[in-house]
Amino acid sequence: MLSSEAWVEAITARNVRAAARFISRIEAGDPNVTPALKELYRRGGRSRIIGITGPPGAGKSTLTGQLTKHYREHGLSVAVLAVDPSSPHSGGAILGDRLRLANHSADPGVFIRSMASRGRLGGLARAVGDTIIVLDAMRWDVVLIETVGVGQSETDIMRHTSAVILLQTAMGGDEVQAAKAGIMEIGDIFVVNKADHPEADRAVRVLEEMISLTQMLCPEKMWRPPVVKTQSLSGDGIGDLVEKISERFRFLESHPDIARANRREQVAHRVAEILRDMADRRLRESPGSEVDSMIDDAITRGTDPITIAERIFSQ
């Protein structure tokens, strides 16, 4: 059992075995990681944290593999965190097609980790946020956070990143609808993958139109999300995408006010997430028998869930 200081020292020295073990403790919900995490946060802030998201089957894993390869060829170190909120398997498990990243397994400039739902509401996003603190403190040049899913969990995970790549396949009407609502707003760069699909150009056009509309409605948004066509299997368009990612970070550097506003929002979101986790812990740490008997009482309508929550919260 290492001390917090020893964990911090090992992790900031980029000891990947220590980091992997520490991340497993984060995943397990071990409260003893807290002191080290606080210190690791204070040591961080240097990595470029990039999110990659989109619907199932859009080609996220393959694209993540291509980006990793590209960055490695340009001498940058890369950490990949693959998050699957819909899977119960974590850690060493194969998520999506992790195999495509396997050829980096002997490369000390690449760190790959997968993380899955622990079946607890809110818990996954918190664990991802904590893991990003670890990766950031290890000073990987690039940290890629890949996640599948549509909706809240995806949005929550992407909020931990500074550049969100939103992947789309050439698509029919329904998917466009899904892209319009909600998810649109989190994308900093749009990628239409499977560029050889007959519908690809139409998908690009639809996205461009939606972006133009957004820019018109929200002129205060200084960053106009570019749309890039890729073919993640062959690697076509990856250079283009990397250039757009660099542009995104140059934009944040040249607009410190916007970068700062984004950071504030990220930190505020993290604080809210941690607070929620504390509420969860308070429930877990309440005497089980007491909670059980209150729940039994609620089933027969003698009490109600709000009253139970109030009692636990004020304990």
Place this chain on the structure above:
Amino acid sequence: MLSSEAWVEAITARNVRAAARFISRIEAGDPNVTPALKELYRRGGRSRIIGITGPPGAGKSTLTGQLTKHYREHGLSVAVLAVDPSSPHSGGAILGDRLRLANHSADPGVFIRSMASRGRLGGLARAVGDTIIVLDAMRWDVVLIETVGVGQSETDIMRHTSAVILLQTAMGGDEVQAAKAGIMEIGDIFVVNKADHPEADRAVRVLEEMISLTQMLCPEKMWRPPVVKTQSLSGDGIGDLVEKISERFRFLESHPDIARANRREQVAHRVAEILRDMADRRLRESPGSEVDSMIDDAITRGTDPITIAERIFSQ
């Protein structure tokens, strides 16, 4: 401004205008609804709460419309809550194709409400849970909760119901993958919609296989989810589906131990959700300037989000 007693009286008397106004207050996050909600919970427990979920484009709204029609023809009163976690629009807005339900608008035996994301993490599921308390206290015979989305928010919403109908379209490999992971476990009844699709029978077969596997792995699960083929546009198979829903409720009645375990889980989940909401409230009610200056400090790495959360939580 009504008193809590007056709200409870109006809602339990099935005053739909009062209920609609009260639900709007729930959506707005008004803390003053709490005393009435507690009492409404204690008055409830009579409605059959049914969840309907599945990927975008699977035909959930149309199926909901068909179920509503069927129940009405059999003299049952129906409340419909359509939830769209990916949309920012709520209340009177048209979600999906609400229009298909419009022919019930003059029918006092039908209540239709839509609800969308309020952009707050966790907030939507809590608002849905509270709204179900209202609908249950109004004693609609059937309460249909329809939601789109894949992943956590959908699962959280479905946890408020006693019978979950999981809709699938005839589908390709990716969708089957998505169905396998995570979502599978929440379905009590599987529906393959668009039954005339050439892939429909294959989809039924794949689902049956997955269900058999689940039953084999978890023999303690007494309920074996049936698979129903429907054609929601024409209404084919709806009678079959309704019969399976009735079977589900008969099963719960004849297995009080399982029903009770489900209820315990539902209440425990609700308590956790409300606790998290309380944590959110504590953050919102903290002096803004104080939180802001702590966040600024975190951006320059002088403090960290965990320390900030600890300070707010212990206030």
